[in-house]
Amino acid sequence: MNPSPSPGHLKPLLWLSIALLALSAATFFIIQNGSTAPPGGHVAPVKTAWLGTVLLCWYVYPALLLADRRLQASRGLLTIFLINMLARALIELAMMYAWHSWHPWYGISHDLFSLLLCLILGAKTPAATSLLRTYFLAMAFLFAVESFFAWYMMTHISSEQGPVFYVPSDPAHFTLLLSTGVIVGITWLFLAWFTRRWLYLPQPA
Structure with a gap:
């Protein structure tokens, strides 16, 4: 069996993933706002x-962390988290674009479940991989934020053209969009700190 990638190999994979996500986000923004009535409604840049x-935090990071042989003691915890998120992606995408049955309450329910799961995973994280405890706690915070966003969308945004999945660029949502920008900035500061610590973790004795 080939050994898991070392941090030296994971770093370019991380940067490549970030670049691909940025390109995908830009493409999604252009397509979503390029028609008068896109599925799910228009979406604000922020x-x-x-x-x-959150796609970076919930999918890319756990996948790469799982590939780090130094985190062997926490592979089971990372696997549980990643399976939970992959199941969410498959089910929600089908509900949104195939079955047309998605409702914000589904998102809120999974957000709260995932928040609790992250707290449990953080508590179960071995001392040898204690940095992951910080990751799981940060993810719990993001799920709390996401559940609030889903509630806001459910109570403040509607459209006669169909279900709404995103918050548009509208002055009526200025406070929410500003808060979103601040949280995105804080999250990237955390990711910068976490990545620096993670990629230079000492090898276990």
Whole structure:
């Protein structure tokens, strides 16, 4: 069996993933706002940034962390988290674009479940991989934020053209969009700190 990638190999994979996500987010923004009645409604630039950021946090980071052989003691915890998120992606995408049955309450329910799961995973993180405890706690915070965003969308945004999945660029939502931008900035500061610590973790004795 080939050994898991070392941090030296994971770093370019991370940067490549960030670049691809940025390109995908820009493409999504252009397509979503390029028609008068897109599925899910128009989306604000800062909400696109939020979507790209949580995709990075919830899918790319756990996948790369799982590939780091130094975190062997926590592979089971990372696997549980990643399976939870992959199941969410498959089910929600089908509900939104195939079955047309998605409702914000589904998102809120999974957000709260995932928040609790992250707290449990953080508590179960071995001392040998204690940096992951910080990651799980940060993800719990993001799920709390995402649940609030889903509630806001459910109670403040509607459209006669169909279900709404995103917050548009509208002065009526200025406070929410500003808050979203601040949280995105804070999240990227955390990711910069976490990545620096993670990629230079000492090898276990």
